[in-house]
Amino acid sequence: xxxxxxxxxxxxxxxxxxxxxxxxxxxxxxxxxxxxxxxxxxxxxxxxxxxxxxxxxxxxxxxxxxxxxxxxxxxxxxxxxxxxxxxxxxxxxxxxxxxxxxxxxxxxxxxxxxxxxxxxxxxxxxxxxxxxxxxxxxxxxxx
Amino acid sequence: xxxxxxxxxxxxxxxxxxxxxxxxxxxxxxxxxxxxxxxxxxxxxxxxxxxxxxxxxxxxxxxxxxxxxxxxxxxxxxxxxxxxxxxxxxxxxxxxxxxxxxxxxxxxxxxxxxxxxxxxxxxxxxxxxxxxxxxxxxxxxxx
Amino acid sequence: xxxxxxxxxxxxxxxxxxxxxxxxxxxxxxxxxxxxxxxxxxxxxxxxxxxxxxxxxxxxxxxxxxxxxxxxxxxxxxxxxxxxxxxxxxxxxxxxxxxxxxxxxxxxxxxxxxxxxxxxxxxxxxxxxxxxxxxxxxxxxxx
Numbered sequence: 288x289x290x291x292x293x294x295x296x297x298x299x300x301x302x303x304x305x306x307x308x309x310x311x312x313x314x315x316x317x318x319x320x321x322x323x324x325x326x327x328x329x330x331x332x333x334x335x336x337x338x339x340x341x342x343x344x345x346x347x348x349x350x351x352x353x354x355x356x357x358x359x360x361x362x363x364x365x366x367x368x369x370x371x372x373x374x375x376x377x378x379x380x381x382x383x384x385x386x387x388x389x390x391x392x393x394x395x396x397x398x399x400x401x402x403x404x405x406x407x408x409x410x411x412x413x414x415x416x417x418x419x420x421x422x423x424x425x426x427x428x429x430x
Numbered sequence: 431x432x433x434x435x436x437x438x439x440x441x442x443x444x445x446x447x448x449x450x451x452x453x454x455x456x457x458x459x460x461x462x463x464x465x466x467x468x469x470x471x472x473x474x475x476x477x478x479x480x481x482x483x484x485x486x487x488x489x490x491x492x493x494x495x496x497x498x499x500x501x502x503x504x505x506x507x508x509x510x511x512x513x514x515x516x517x518x519x520x521x522x523x524x525x526x527x528x529x530x531x532x533x534x535x536x537x538x539x540x541x542x543x544x545x546x547x548x549x550x551x552x553x554x555x556x557x558x559x560x561x562x563x564x565x566x567x568x569x570x571x572x573x
Numbered sequence: 574x575x576x577x578x579x580x581x582x583x584x585x586x587x588x589x590x591x592x593x594x595x596x597x598x599x600x601x602x603x604x605x606x607x608x609x610x611x612x613x614x615x616x617x618x619x620x621x622x623x624x625x626x627x628x629x630x631x632x633x634x635x636x637x638x639x640x641x642x643x644x645x646x647x648x649x650x651x652x653x654x655x656x657x658x659x660x661x662x663x664x665x666x667x668x669x670x671x672x673x674x675x676x677x678x679x680x681x682x683x684x685x686x687x688x689x690x691x692x693x694x695x696x697x698x699x700x701x702x703x704x705x706x707x708x709x710x711x712x713x714x715x716x
Contacts (some may be wrong), residue, residue, distance in 0.1 A: 293436055293579055304508045308523070358565045360541045362507040362525050364648040365590045380594070382648050384672075386527075386541040388565035393540045397679045398646045398672040422644045422674035436579055447651045451666070501708045503684040505650040505668050529670075529684040531708035536683045 291370025291377065298412050299368045299405060303381050307361035313350030319343050323406055323415045330419040332427045348430050358388040375407040383419065397421040434513025434520065441555050442511045442548060446524050450504035456493030462486050466549055466558045473562040475570045491573050501531040518550040526562065540564040577656025585654045585691060588698050589667050593647035599636030605629050609692055609701045616705040618713045634716050644674040661693040669705065683707040
């Protein structure tokens, strides 16, 4: 990581972890709170969605899957952030390894990465843009 | 992570890494020192065990397995901690991905997570309770 | 991690991430800049190589593989560092899980670990020695 205070650098790390964990636990409100009101998400599975309403629907599909017995586990490594000189904008990246457990079996999605733009407002860092790419194509039902 | 000093937050991260690495390396004394004297461990494989003597026996089974050619690798991601206002109690969680290598082949255990209670005493953080859950059932010989 | 300032501890974490990410992205200059001029790398695949010229050639093989459609992903967990009292020498370790994606399929290399010696010079930490071990033998074409 580069630039910014140590507190900011740890806060960005924590935001990634909070987002991934909330998504996996079906905690919809926390997922939504990880994003600015105008935030955009982009992935090969969901295309591009934007705004809290669409993000809530996205998180609710994970929550419904979990309630139906499908456990996602978004494992994050190699988190790196560049905080801009003003201290309230950042770009951050992380490697992503997702496991899906269903009917007593676990399988990994292809490895991938997040590329994110972040904004600090009211003392809290949030994602304004979160793009995920995977190292090869795949399909995913229900998300 | 939330609450507590930056030093405390890094120390809790380091405790997780020290524990996992010591277990994988067969370093029994370090594993035991990661826990308070009254600590309890809980997992689907070992059930519930408590106290340094039981934890030492647990770590010795990993060390014996390693001496016999079985290498465990406990990979930790998504570490998060909540330090209580007093500064000497915390709850922490981490994602866990374990690989077992034996006879020239590696296999993963089902992904899972740690849920832990921690205590700071004499300047050192230790686990007082460490619960591991995996995303589906499995069996494990020798542990 | 132990010893050293918080800044140094985070900088060593960032060095690992910068190295792995640059290697995976084919960013040869950044890979080379992660090492001292006299640095040695050791692995079961490459044997022992030393110096910037050999390290550049090593990174160029990854870059060429990537240009040819092979995506490596070096995922790092369990990073730990011991900074020596003087503050400009350290030993650090990390767990390593590498995925290789080719022709629409991903496969993991056997899990492993890095053992590294580091030096701080001109305010920057760099690897002086980086040894990688994997938990069982494997072969790798083109690297």
